[in-house]
Amino acid sequence: MTQQTWDELGTPLPGPEFRAASDAIVANIEQVIEGKTATVRLALAVLLAEGHLLIEDVPGVGKTKLAKALARSIDCSVRRIQFTPDLLPSDVTGVSVYNQENHDFEFKPGAVFANLVVGDEINRASPKTQSALLECMEERQVTVDGTTYELQTPFMVIATQNPIEMEGTYPLPEAQRDRFTARIAMGYPDGAAELAMLDAHGAHDPLQGLRPVSDAATVRRLIATVRDVHAAEAVKQYAVDLVTATREAPDLRLGASPRAALQLLRTARAVAALESRDYVLPDDLQALAVPVLAHRIIPTADAQLARRTTDAIVADIVHRLPLPHDRGRNPYDTRPQSSDGRGDYRRM
Known part of the structure; x- marks a missing residue:
């Protein structure tokens, strides 16, 4: 991934301004x-962690609405791709077209x-077309006909998909899934939220009147x-x-990649900032383990026969993984132990 300088990103916002924005x-x-x-805040955390979001759930629960609402809340360039079986990779990345006036090829983004x-x-397009996103999602650039074009910052892909058991879909390749920072499911709203939705969406679509903030x-x-x-350091560990x-779990034949550890920590930093903290807690990592790790791993055949989901496997790992102790002291405490026994994870 290309690294932007601080000048390109801008100066960090003070706490109150960050919270307000x-x-x-x-x-x-x-x-x-x-x-x-919680789902909305996680989607924003992924954006601020410079990641990409995969929203997976059954039809009609608001996957596309969430993606569009996040896009329209920010006054920046937005493009929508409807993935279909006949979509070509060049439709996603761009193509070089011969210009008869200049007698040369020019790039059409x-x-x-x-x-x-x-x-x-996204899973209604062929794996060949899905793979057109691999370079841009990881390296923030696109290479066409030997020429590399940088993508602007911020850059985020928000993809929706129906479960792969649905007809007419293709499962995402492992390399593609690993490039998504987090996978979330919308789930059905509770009764009160669904009733409020009938009032808000019954006469008009609130998405149409949404303005950037x-x-x-x-x-x-x-x-x-x-x-x-x-x-x-102990939180990173x-x-x-x-x-x-x-990688060592008996129910998994493919564990999470090093990229997963990096994106887990980046997203934890974003979550901590959204909660008005300037330091990460182990609780942040535990809360993010399922959305950040579960879509990257592959269960064994026995686990699939036992109908164990990857979400359940990761949740079990989080529950079983002990926090090591040394002489009764919390190893995540980076400062002298406080009188109430709670660790302090702030900068020393």
Whole structure:
């Protein structure tokens, strides 16, 4: 992944300004998505962690609505791709076209040349077309006919998909799934939220009246703030322990990659910032383990026969993985132990 300098990202925002900007984005999205505050905040955390989001669930629960609401809440370039079986890789990345006037080829950018790319029903396109996103999602660049084109910052792919058991879909390749920072499921709303949805969406679509409450420059400063969130060495070690445990789990034939550990920590930094903290807690890693790790791992045949889901396997790993203790002291405490026994994870 190309690394932007601080000048390109902008200066970090002070705490109150960060909270005001992030809360405004969440509140704006919740005008469209009722009763899903945790899901909305996780989607924003993935954006601020410079990652990509996969929204997977059955039809009709608001996957595309969430993706569009997040995109419209930020005043930046947005492109939407409707993935279909006849979609070509060049439709995604772009193509060189011969210009008869100049007697030369000129590049016509594809849909990925935007700050936010909404890929609707990504698993309805062929694996060849899905793979067109591999380079841009990881390296923030596109290579066409031997020429590399950089993508602007921020850059985020928000993809939706129906479960692979649905007809007319293709399962995402492992390399593609590993490039998504987190996978979330919308789930059905509770009764009160569904009733509020009938009132809000019955006469008109609130998405049509949604106005931006932030812009690309502000998002870049939010990202710079998240990068500055402190993670103690012991917290980093715990992230590595979680990922290593997936590689050793008897129910898995493929564990999480090193990229998973990196994105787990980045997303934990974003979550900590959204909770007005400038340091990461082990609780942040535990809460994010399922959405960040579960879609990257592959269960064994026996686990599949036992109908064990990857979500359940990761949750079990989090539950069983002990936090090591040394002489009764919390190893995640980076400062002298407080009188109440709680660890302190802030900068020393």
